[in-house]
Amino acid sequence: MDLTLPEKVALVTGGGFWGTRAIERAGIRSVALTDGPHGLRKQAEGGDHLGLGDSVAATCFPPAAGIASSFNVELVERVGRALGDEARAEDVAVLLGPGVNIKRSPLCGRNFEYFSEDPLVAGELGAAWVRGIQSRGVGASLKHFAANNQETNRMTVSAEVDERTLREIYLPAFERIVTREKPWTVMCSYNRVNGVYASESRWLLTELLRDEWGFDGLVVSDWGAVDDRVAALAAGMDLEMPGPQASSERAILDAVTSGSIDESVLDRSVARVRALVDRAQPQTEGYDADAHHQLAREAAVESIVLLRNEGGVLPVEPEQTIAVIGEFARSPRFQGAGSSQVVATRVDSALEALLPRASVEFAPGYSLAKGDDASLRKDATALAARSDVALVFVGLPDGDESEGFDRRHLELPPAHVELIRAVAAVNPRTVVVLTNGGVVSLEPWHDEVAGILEGWLLGQAGGSAIADVVLGHANPSGRLAETIPVRLQDSPSYLNFPGDNDVVRYGEGVFVGYRYFESAEVPVRYPFGFGLSYTTFDYSDLEVAADSVRVTVTNTGVRPGAEVVQVYVEPLESPVRSPVRELRAFRKVWLGPGQAITVTIPLDRRAFSHWDVTTGGWQSGGAYEVAVGVSASSMVLRGSIVLPSTKTRGRLGLESSVADWLEHPVTGPIFRREAAKSGGLEEGGASVLDMVASMPMRRLLNFPGVPVTEKQLRLLAALANNPVARGVARLFSRD
Numbered sequence: 234m235d236l237t238l239p240e241k242v243a244l245v246t247g248g249g250f251w252g253t254r255a256i257e258r259a260g261i262r263s264v265a266l267t268d269g270p271h272g273l274r275k276q277a278e279g280g281d282h283l284g285l286g287d288s289v290a291a292t293c294f295p296p297a298a299g300i301a302s303s304f305n306v307e308l309v310e311r312v313g314r315a316l317g318d319e320a321r322a323e324d325v326a327v328l329l330g331p332g333v334n335i336k337r338s339p340l341c342g343r344n345f346e347y348f349s350e351d352p353l354v355a356g357e358l359g360a361a362w363v364r365g366i367q368s369r370g371v372g373a374s375l376k377h378f379a380a381n382n383q384e385t386n387r388m389t390v391s392a393e394v395d396e397r398t399l400r401e402i403y404l405p406a407f408e409r410i411v412t413r414e415k416p417w418t419v420m421c422s423y424n425r426v427n428g429v430y431a432s433e434s435r436w437l438l439t440e441l442l443r444d445e446w447g448f449d450g451l452v453v454s455d456w457g458a459v460d461d462r463v464a465a466l467a468a469g470m471d472l473e474m475p476g477p478q479a480s481s482e483r484a485i486l487d488a489v490t491s492g493s494i495d496e497s498v499l500d501r502s503v504a505r506v507r508a509l510v511d512r513a514q515p516q517t518e519g520y521d522a523d524a525h526h527q528l529a530r531e532a533a534v535e536s537i538v539l540l541r542n543e544g545g546v547l548p549v550e551p552e553q554t555i556a557v558i559g560e561f562a563r564s565p566r567f568q569g570a571g572s573s574q575v576v577a578t579r580v581d582s583a584l585e586a587l588l589p590r591a592s593v594e595f596a597p598g599y600s601l602a603k604g605d606d607a608s609l610r611k612d613a614t615a616l617a618a619r620s621d622v623a624l625v626f627v628g629l630p631d632g633d634e635s636e637g638f639d640r641r642h643l644e645l646p647p648a649h650v651e652l653i654r655a656v657a658a659v660n661p662r663t664v665v666v667l668t669n670g671g672v673v674s675l676e677p678w679h680d681e682v683a684g685i686l687e688g689w690l691l692g693q694a695g696g697s698a699i700a701d702v703v704l705g706h707a708n709p710s711g712r713l714a715e716t717i718p719v720r721l722q723d724s725p726s727y728l729n730f731p732g733d734n735d736v737v738r739y740g741e742g743v744f745v746g747y748r749y750f751e752s753a754e755v756p757v758r759y760p761f762g763f764g765l766s767y768t769t770f771d772y773s774d775l776e777v778a779a780d781s782v783r784v785t786v787t788n789t790g791v792r793p794g795a796e797v798v799q800v801y802v803e804p805l806e807s808p809v810r811s812p813v814r815e816l817r818a819f820r821k822v823w824l825g826p827g828q829a830i831t832v833t834i835p836l837d838r839r840a841f842s843h844w845d846v847t848t849g850g851w852q853s854g855g856a857y858e859v860a861v862g863v864s865a866s867s868m869v870l871r872g873s874i875v876l877p878s879t880k881t882r883g884r885l886g887l888e889s890s891v892a893d894w895l896e897h898p899v900t901g902p903i904f905r906r907e908a909a910k911s912g913g914l915e916e917g918g919a920s921v922l923d924m925v926a927s928m929p930m931r932r933l934l935n936f937p938g939v940p941v942t943e944k945q946l947r948l949l950a951a952l953a954n955n956p957v958a959r960g961v962a963r964l965f966s967r968d
């Protein structure tokens with residue numbers, strides 16, 4: 234049925250906080266879009282958008298910061314399927330996630346909702362998430378597109394990012410997911426990108442997303458991200474949320490009636506909203522909450538990263554007595570605050586999970602409200618002194634990190650640091666269990682404790698998962714998806730975060746996270762990719778090809794365990810300044826004691842490429858090392874490979890530099906021979922030709938005494954630009 238103009242306008246504006254507009258006359262129903270990402274937050278219409286109000290109970294899986302450490306694509310896909318089932322059970326058409334923004338700074342208040350500082354990890358895990366959700370007939374909303382890497386001024390700030398950095402760091406996760414998984418929707422971010430609101434950027438929403446990547450779904454605004462509705466519509470921003478928005482609707486009506494925007498532009502977005510509504514089939518099948526809780530526990534186990542284990546303090550032996558210290562053991566913080574906050578179906582605390590399984594005593598050690606920390610610390614220290622092992626649960630309280638603001642430092646609360654040090658002073662078998670959405674500093678107490686478990690935020694079953702790992706019923710297999718720096722000041726965006734006067738300059742370029750630390754050789758506390766296990770692994774027989782890496786991994790210990798095989802590529806002669814190495818593939822493998830497995834991991838050409846601004850495309854070629862590492866800073870095996878260049882040589886002309894003339898297969902040999910003959914071109918060992926290498930040839934011509942005329946050069950250029958001559962020259966240069 235044809236829609237009237239006002240009906241069309243209504244359809245591209247929300248019908249409430251969480252739904253599209255119903256047009257009953259035309260039989261178009263309203264469908265629900267709700268948060269996300271790590272659990273369903275379905276609120277009653279009119280509920281408060283900030284997530285403080287009630288929403289239906291749902292499984293709270295580990296937020297992205299946690300589950301990213303699993304490096305387990307298959308696990309994330311299973312979580313995605315469970316999320317899809319829960320959404321379906323509540324008749325939700327689209328779950329608002331995953332968030333695949335890059336952790337540019339450890340301070341970003343929303344880092345707990347994002348996967349990694351590395352685009353491959355964010356892209357692979359985000360893709361699995363989308364695959365899982367959408368396999369259940371529920372749409373994903375890939376967010377926040379794009380360059381939304383901070384909360385400070387997130388509604389207006391302009392992220393000033395050069396194109397190479399966008400292409401290599403901030404866009405690839407989106408690109409991978411859009412091209413491979415076809416998400417039903419993409420959510421544009423609040424911020425501006427290079428001066429233009431993401432919601433109004435035709436380059437982002439149409440040229441890149443649709444024309445280049447082939448996106449055929451719907452673009453939805455982040456909630457309240459539309460500044461100029463007509464400009465947004467023209468750019469390709471289909472659905473404004475939330476709604477209704479009388480002023481936006483009026484603006485579109487006026488623009489179409491006055492002819493300042495063609496009605497076909499509106500029709501395009503209307504068609505996309507209708508396609509979304511048609512795609513979403515009403516469903517209300519139930520789901521198995523117990524099975525989902527078990528899955529949340531499995532996911533939490535794989536999210537935990539064992540950072541330190543001196544003297545094999547973990548796992549705790551069955552006969553050892555355990556002092557469980559820290560309020561977080563009893564009252565866990567398992568997710569971040571803001572729009573992603575889920576009302577969990579149930580919550581396991583580590584204390585409850587440990588009590589029936591070990592000899593445990595508890596002391597809170599600090600108070601989450603303002604309390605007498607000194608006397609709590611005293612009791613806790615006394616308990617630690619009389620126990621075999623002390624587990625100290627510390628981390629960031631709820632108010633310290635949230636959507637909407639960035640952190641200002643990486644420190645734990647002082648009471649937590651004091652507690653760690655006091656306990657470690659009386660018990661050499663002290664293990665710190667961390668709860669934090671974003672990276673925290675492990676200084677100055679790191680060397681004083683025997684063990685550290687980085688627990689991130691683990692979702693509702695995190696307490697049981699910690700007990701599983703502490704007692705050795707599960708072997709930790711998490712690896713850091715982000716670097717833990719020694720100091721905040723060491724992080725690459727330190728001086729450029731969060732910007733001034735509503736502008737943030739991504740001055741560190743492609744050198745984000747480990748790409749910087751490894752290239753500049755800045756020491757870190759723990760590198761990206763790092764994580765210990767209760768067993769050990771050995772690597773052998775690396776074979777490197779242009780399209781794959783083959784390697785054998787052996788479990789050389791006595792326990793079953795999982796290893797994350799990390800493949801890094803190091804360009805040896807990049808024409809542009811590039812990170813010393815970049816993660817280009819990974820695979821998690823499970824091995825019994827003594828077991829070996831040979832894995833073949835595909836590599837695509839992109840793994841060897843950089844974004845070339847001169848051609849506006851991906852270029853590769855030259856010599857590379859391909860290394861298998863146990864973290865970004867520790868390579869265990871290496872191979873090398875040389876690939877032909879993909880870059881076609883530009884045409885040679887008088888504007889080309891002297892270097893271009895010298896490197897050209899046709900003109901290079903001629904020039905060098907003539908230079909050698911004239912003899913006068915050597916000066917103090919350096920060739921004059923090399924000294925003027927960057928000068929355009931036209932300018933060199935005007936130099937007195939240059940023994941070549943413009944006419945000769947034009948003839949030579951014509952010869953050089955002739956493909957036959959180039960082929961012949963190449964043939965002879967090979968002999």
Ligand code: BGC
Pocket residue numbers: 268269282329376455456572
């Ligand atoms: C957040 C989104 C979220 C939306 C709906 C916004 O404030 O940035 O991530 O999906 O609200 O709650």
